[in-house]
Amino acid sequence: MKEDINQLRELQEIDLKISKLTEEIAAGSADIDKRKLSIDAHKETIAKLNEKIAANEQRRQELDEELASEADRIKDRQAKLMNVQTNREYQSILKETEDAKKLNTQREESVVQLMEQIEAFKEKINEATNLCRGEEELLTEEMSKVGDQTAKLETEKLKISKARDTKAKKVNASLLKKYNVLREKRKGIAVIEVTSGVCRGCFMNIPPQLFNDLMREEKLLTCPTCNRIMFHQPAAEAE
């Protein structure tokens, strides 16, 4: 019985090492993914700003065309002014001309505004481009670093996994099955110490009779609360 528990404890130690390596490998690729997402976000910002610039430029072109045709109409009216017969007609054309000039002044102001916005967008594009370039350089560095690191971790994992297989073969088949199921269900901890009558996995008290049985080390016992396979660990040796 004690031998079984010891084998399982050793196996669990190996399995925890393997889990840790797996997590480290995943963390490396998560860092890379995060960096890639950040770069994509900068690129999207740049694309959106370019769209805004294009829209502004299109609007500006429209305004330029309107300005030109309005200027032509103003010229026509001014020519007409020479030939008017009545004062009323004169006043009317004069007013139309003034209104048209006012409208064109507004158009000119809009054009200036659009140009200023375009400048501001361009500045933002520069900023985003610089950030993007910086992050791309970091990504290249990180990818080579993480690549080396991952290769090392994978090698280590493979080595430990082989040791795990060897160890697992020595464990009684049904016990190994029980252990594997518990490990999946209980966050990798299938075998747990009980100290001063408390299961260190779920921190619940073990009923006194069960605790006595556990101390005798005759049977394989599981925690009534978390179901983990228990072993007794005297308080002084804990932690």
Ligand SMILES: [Zn+2]
């Ligand atoms: Zn428990």
